[in-house]
Amino acid sequence: MMASLRARLLWWVLLPLAAFMFVTGMLSYSAARQTADLVQDNALLASARTIGEDVTWVNGALSAVIPPAALEIFESPYHDHVFYKVVAGRDRLLGGSPDLALPEQAEAYPAFYDTMLHGQPLRAVAYQRQLYDSGTVLPVTVVVGKTQGSRMAMIEDLWHPQLARQGLMLALAVALVLIGLTTELRPLMKLKDDVADREPMQLEPIRVAHLHSELRPIVDAINQCIARLNLQASTQRQFIADAAHQLRTPLTLLDTQVQFACQCSPHDPALTDALAGIRRTSRKMIEITNQLLLLAQAESAPKPAADAAVDMTQVVSSALEELVLAAQRRHIDLGAELDGDLRVAGSEHLLGALVANLVDNAIRYTQEGGHVTAAGRREGDEVVFEVVDNGPGIPAELRAHVFKRFFRGASDSDGTGLGLAIVRRIAQSHGGTVAVAPGPGRVGLVASVRLPAWRGLEEPTR
Numbered sequence: 001m002m003a004s005l006r007a008r009l010l011w012w013v014l015l016p017l018a019a020f021m022f023v024t025g026m027l028s029y030s031a032a033r034q035t036a037d038l039v040q041d042n043a044l045l046a047s048a049r050t051i052g053e054d055v056t057w058v059n060g061a062l063s064a065v066i067p068p069a070a071l072e073i074f075e076s077p078y079h080d081h082v083f084y085k086v087v088a089g090r091d092r093l094l095g096g097s098p099d100l101a102l103p104e105q106a107e108a109y110p111a112f113y114d115t116m117l118h119g120q121p122l123r124a125v126a127y128q129r130q131l132y133d134s135g136t137v138l139p140v141t142v143v144v145g146k147t148q149g150s151r152m153a154m155i156e157d158l159w160h161p162q163l164a165r166q167g168l169m170l171a172l173a174v175a176l177v178l179i180g181l182t183t184e185l186r187p188l189m190k191l192k193d194d195v196a197d198r199e200p201m202q203l204e205p206i207r208v209a210h211l212h213s214e215l216r217p218i219v220d221a222i223n224q225c226i227a228r229l230n231l232q233a234s235t236q237r238q239f240i241a242d243a244a245h246q247l248r249t250p251l252t253l254l255d256t257q258v259q260f261a262c263q264c265s266p267h268d269p270a271l272t273d274a275l276a277g278i279r280r281t282s283r284k285m286i287e288i289t290n291q292l293l294l295l296a297q298a299e300s301a302p303k304p305a306a307d308a309a310v311d312m313t314q315v316v317s318s319a320l321e322e323l324v325l326a327a328q329r330r331h332i333d334l335g336a337e338l339d340g341d342l343r344v345a346g347s348e349h350l351l352g353a354l355v356a357n358l359v360d361n362a363i364r365y366t367q368e369g370g371h372v373t374a375a376g377r378r379e380g381d382e383v384v385f386e387v388v389d390n391g392p393g394i395p396a397e398l399r400a401h402v403f404k405r406f407f408r409g410a411s412d413s414d415g416t417g418l419g420l421a422i423v424r425r426i427a428q429s430h431g432g433t434v435a436v437a438p439g440p441g442r443v444g445l446v447a448s449v450r451l452p453a454w455r456g457l458e459e460p461t462r
């Protein structure tokens with residue numbers, strides 16, 4: 001599941017911000033520690049020096065008097081314990097706590113070190129002074145150590161305000177990002193409501209005022225889709241109106257014919273004529289209904305599946321077989337010239353209807369004794385299928401109209417006017433085209449359909 005845009009953006013902003021704050025927090029902690037250590041070490045050294053200054057010879061013996069100022073320096077509300085020790089030479093204790101350890105190995109003085117006393121961690125300094133007396137030199141080491149209470153407090157005093165400031169900044173960033181996102185996402189939410197609240201047939205475009213430039217392409221795409229739906233809906237409305245109109249005429253005729261037949265007595269010869277008329281009308285209605293169904297099928301046909309190859313040679317042959325009787329009845333010479341690999345991708349049923357409609361037209365509109373030829377050949381990547389006749393042809397000014405639904409040239413013909421509309425729709429749904437032109441020597445008509453040739457399975461549609 002896709003997380004919300006808001007959560008994801010928040011994550012992108014907060015993750016680096018939090019990492020940055022963690023690093024600066026660590027840096028400011030170590031800076032605070034360094035400052036506290038420096039202050040503490042300076043105080044320890046000052047105290048050790050003060051004690052060291054007051055070690056003097058009294059009557060030939062060393063004496064260490066601890067001046068109060070030396071320890072007052074550490075006074076703080078944290079009641080740190082301060083320990084000291086004065087050692088003459090290597091280990092002669094002159095005063096202070098005997099347990100306070102000297103630095104393990106001091107290369108230079110003053111030496112700062114960490115140690116433990118009575119289970120408490122101490123920071124200590126060892127300071128050394130040379131005392132001279134009648135030619136002898138005696139080193140005196142002063143050690144001052146102190147518990148860590150005030151140091152820790154100082155680190156916290158230095159570090160905590162910084163931490164609080166950064167926490168506040170983080171909280172402020174979260175709040176601003178949330179407020180900003182909510183405000184900026186409002187047009188998107190409005191767009192969602194606008195689309196969601198629509199009635200099924202409410203097909204006006206979405207208004208695009210106050211919309212971010214990033215959203216405009218989406219809205220434009222939706223609007224284009226709505227426009228296509230609109231076109232489709234109005235075409236369908238027109239189609240239903242036309243179909244109803246086309247069916248109403250034979251139905252009215254049928255009603256009149258049935259009424260007339262009902263008035264005839266059983267042995268009246270007019271009854272036979274009336275019944276023949278009824279049969280013609282009902283056949284015409286079946287024909288119209290079939291053509292309407294075929295057109296509906298062709299309109300809703302999906303793009304041809306790439307894995308279904310249809311051989312036009314077979315499609316044309318079987319269509320001609322069905323129409324050969326009609327051709328014979330009109331003494332028309334019906335022939336076929338099929339050459340090469342005529343496989344295309346698509347629906348056998350629909351392509352069969354395409355061929356049948358074109359050949360049916362040629363047979364129907366060509367004068368008795370005429371010629372009709374169904375020809376198929378390869379031209380590069382295309383399969384070209386042509387129906388050539390030597391009939392009256394279609395006048396140039398009508399050629400643009402013959403593909404329209406319900407358009408019929410000769411008003412005395414008993415067609416429905418849907419044949420060429422169906423042919424064009426089927427050709428389009430197979431990725432092809434159809435055109436009509438005068439025949440050879442400007443006699444008759446050539447109806448030609450171009451379809452993309454079958455390219456095999458190695459090139460799947462993407």
Ligand SMILES: Nc1ncnc2c1ncn2[C@@H]1O[C@H](COP(=O)(O)OP(=O)(O)OP(=O)(O)O)[C@@H](O)[C@H]1O
Binds near residue numbers: 393403407415421
């Ligand atoms: N081979 C042709 N020769 C002359 N005119 C043609 C030919 N084919 C089509 N036409 C003209 O084009 C018109 C439209 O043809 P279309 O096939 O669309 O309709 P239809 O034949 O009248 O009816 P349907 O095919 O639905 O039964 C026809 O009425 C006819 O006037």
Ligand SMILES: [Mg+2]
Binds near residue numbers: 357360361415419420
């Ligand atoms: Mg026709």
